[in-house]
Amino acid sequence: MTPEAWYILLYSAGVLSVAVGMVVVSFVLGQRHRERATDEPYESGIATTGSARLRFSARFYLVAMLFVIFDLEAVFIFSWAVALRELGWAGYAAALVFIGVLVAALVYEWRMGALDWGVAKRKNRSDAPSEETRK
Amino acid sequence: MREIVFHLLVVVCVLGGTLSMAGALIWLERRLLALWQDRYGPNRVGPFGLFQPVADAIKIFTKEDWIPPFADRAVFVAAPAVIVVTVLMSFAVVPFAPGVWVADLNVGLLFLFGMSSLGAYSLILAGWASNNKYSLIGGLRAAAQTISYEVFMGLSLMGVVMLAGSFSLRAIVEAQQGVWFCVTQFPALVVFLIAGLAETHRLPFDMPEAESELVAGFHSEYSGMKFGMFFVGEYLAITLLSALATVLFFGGWLGPVLPPLVWFVLKTGALICGIILLRASLPRLRFDQLMSLGWKILLPVALLNIVVTGAIALLGK
Amino acid sequence: MTVIFYLSAIIAVAATFLAITRTNAVHALLYLAVSLLAVAMVLFTLGAPFAAALEIVIYAGAIVVLFVFVVMMLNQGTATIRRERAYLTPSMWIVPGLLTLVLFAELVCVVAWVPEAAGAPAEAIGPKAVGMALFGPYAIAVEMASLLLLAGLIGAFHLGRRDEE
Numbered sequence: 001m002t003p004e005a006w007y008i009l010l011y012s013a014g015v016l017s018v019a020v021g022m023v024v025v026s027f028v029l030g031q032r033h034r035e036r037a038t039d040e041p042y043e044s045g046i047a048t049t050g051s052a053r054l055r056f057s058a059r060f061y062l063v064a065m066l067f068v069i070f071d072l073e074a075v076f077i078f079s080w081a082v083a084l085r086e087l088g089w090a091g092y093a094a095a096l097v098f099i100g101v102l103v104a105a106l107v108y109e110w111r112m113g114a115l116d117w118g119v120a121k122r123k124n125r126s127d128a129p130s131e132e133t134r135k
Numbered sequence: 136m137r138e139i140v141f142h143l144l145v146v147v148c149v150l151g152g153t154l155s156m157a158g159a160l161i162w163l164e165r166r167l168l169a170l171w172q173d174r175y176g177p178n179r180v181g182p183f184g185l186f187q188p189v190a191d192a193i194k195i196f197t198k199e200d201w202i203p204p205f206a207d208r209a210v211f212v213a214a215p216a217v218i219v220v221t222v223l224m225s226f227a228v229v230p231f232a233p234g235v236w237v238a239d240l241n242v243g244l245l246f247l248f249g250m251s252s253l254g255a256y257s258l259i260l261a262g263w264a265s266n267n268k269y270s271l272i273g274g275l276r277a278a279a280q281t282i283s284y285e286v287f288m289g290l291s292l293m294g295v296v297m298l299a300g301s302f303s304l305r306a307i308v309e310a311q312q313g314v315w316f317c318v319t320q321f322p323a324l325v326v327f328l329i330a331g332l333a334e335t336h337r338l339p340f341d342m343p344e345a346e347s348e349l350v351a352g353f354h355s356e357y358s359g360m361k362f363g364m365f366f367v368g369e370y371l372a373i374t375l376l377s378a379l380a381t382v383l384f385f386g387g388w389l390g391p392v393l394p395p396l397v398w399f400v401l402k403t404g405a406l407i408c409g410i411i412l413l414r415a416s417l418p419r420l421r422f423d424q425l426m427s428l429g430w431k432i433l434l435p436v437a438l439l440n441i442v443v444t445g446a447i448a449l450l451g452k
Numbered sequence: 453m454t455v456i457f458y459l460s461a462i463i464a465v466a467a468t469f470l471a472i473t474r475t476n477a478v479h480a481l482l483y484l485a486v487s488l489l490a491v492a493m494v495l496f497t498l499g500a501p502f503a504a505a506l507e508i509v510i511y512a513g514a515i516v517v518l519f520v521f522v523v524m525m526l527n528q529g530t531a532t533i534r535r536e537r538a539y540l541t542p543s544m545w546i547v548p549g550l551l552t553l554v555l556f557a558e559l560v561c562v563v564a565w566v567p568e569a570a571g572a573p574a575e576a577i578g579p580k581a582v583g584m585a586l587f588g589p590y591a592i593a594v595e596m597a598s599l600l601l602l603a604g605l606i607g608a609f610h611l612g613r614r615d616e617e
Binding site for chain 1: 502506509510514515517518521522525579580581582583584586587588591594595597598599601602604605606608609
C-alpha cells in the first residue's frame, strides 16, 4: 500500500471525526425546552394541514431521467478526453459521431418541449400541432 | 521520516485551514455585503468584528439541538454530516503548492465529481427526512438542480482535461506553465463557474432554500449545529469552488516572485470575493429559468467547447 | 491493500443484505448507496481507479439519486412498508435465494479452478488506458451505447409525458 493511500485514509478519518464531533458537541451543549407547539412541523405559524408526504408532478422525474442518461454520455466523453492525443483523429471521429448522437437527442428533447418548464410549456401547448394527441 | 511528518502536517493543515476558512468567510461575506450595501456589518466583537465567527460558533453550539418527533431520526441526523464530509473530502485532491496535497490521484477530477454528486444526497435526504412540506419541496428542487448542473460542470472541464491529458489536478496545473487555461478555455470557465454556483446552491441559484417562498427550504426544521453544518458546508463549498477554479483555470500555484502557496491563496481569495459580489448584485432566478439556462445554453456551449478544443489540440500536436 | 479489499467486500455484502431487508424504501436505497461505495473501494484496491471513480459518479451519485428522487416524489407512506413486509415472507424469497446460491456456487468453482479468473492485475489500469481501449478497438460498442442511450432518452420522455396529462 502506497503512503499516499495512508494519508488519504488518515484525512478521511479526520473529516469523519470532525463531522461526528460537530453533531455530538451540539447535542451535549444544546438547550432543551418543551412548549405546546414544539413538536409540530413548521408551517409559517399556522396549524399544520395534512401530511408532508405529498405526491409530485412527473416532470421532476423527467429531469432526473435526463440527468442520468446525460451523465452516462458524459462519462464516455470523459474517457475520450483524457486519451485525446493518444487516440488521434480516428478517436476524434468516433467521439464526433458519439457527440452527434447526443446532440440529436438534445435537439429532439428540445423540439418536443421536454426542456421547457413552467410558463413556456403552457404556451407551447396552446399553439400546439400536437392538439390531436392530447385528450 | 521527514517526509512522513511533512505529510501529516499537510493533512492537519488542510483540515484545520479549510474549516477556519469557512469561519472566516462568514465574517468576510457579511462585511463585504455591508460594504456594498453601504452599511457597517458586524463590527462589535473584536477589532472590525473579527471575532464574530467565534461568537456565532459559541451561540450555535449552545442552541437547542432539536430532532423533530415526526422526522426520520437517523436520516435527519446523518444528512448535515454528509455535506460536510463530502466537501471536506474534495479538498483531499486539491494541490495547494508543489508537494502540498493530501493525495495526488490520477483520477483526481473524477473523485471530485463523485464527491459533488454524493453531496446531493445531503440536501435530498434533509428535505425528505424533515417530513415538512417546505423541506420536501426544497429537497426536490435541490435534487433537480444539483444533479442537472453536475453534468454541465463535468462536460465543461473536459476541454481542460484534453489540454492537460490527465485527470490529475497536479498535472493540470503543470500543463498551465505557458498559458493559463482561463485564456484558452474561456467558455469552459464561464460554464464551470455558473454550474459550480448552482451546485453550491448560492444566490442567484438558491431556489432550494429561497427564504421568501420556502422559509428555509430543505433545512427549515434544522436547528443548532445541524443547521450550522449546512451553513459551514455552504462556505466550504464556496472555498472549494474558488480553489478548483484557481487550479483548473488560473494556473493554481503558478506565478512570479511570491512563493507558490501565497499565489494559490491570493487567487482563491480573489475568486471568493467575486462570488460574494455576485450574491450582492444578482437576483434569484426562477426555477424554469434555471433549468432552461442549463439545458439550452450551458450544455450546448460545453459540447461545442469540447469539439473545438479537441480539434485544435489535435491540429497543434 | 488486501485488508482494505476484504473490509470493503464485507461492507458491500452486509450493506446489500440490509438494502434487501429494509422495509423503508429510502433506508434501503441508502444501504444500496453504501454498498456501491464499498464496491468502488473494492475496484480501487484491485487496480481499477477509473472504474472505481465511475462507480461513485454513475451508480452511487446518479442512479441511486434517481431512485431516491422517485421514491420521494411518489411518497407512498406506511402502506408501502406494510406491503414490503409482506414481500419478505419465506415463500417469496426462498426460490430466488436458492437459485442465487447455485449461481454463487458456480462462481466459487470458476474462481477456484480457473487461475486466470482470480487475482488483481499486476499493475493499476489508469483512465488513459481505458479511454484508448474504448475509443480504439471498442469504438463500435461505444457508438452502439450512444444509440441505446438515445432510445432511453426518447422512451423516458414519452413515458414521463403521458403520466403528466
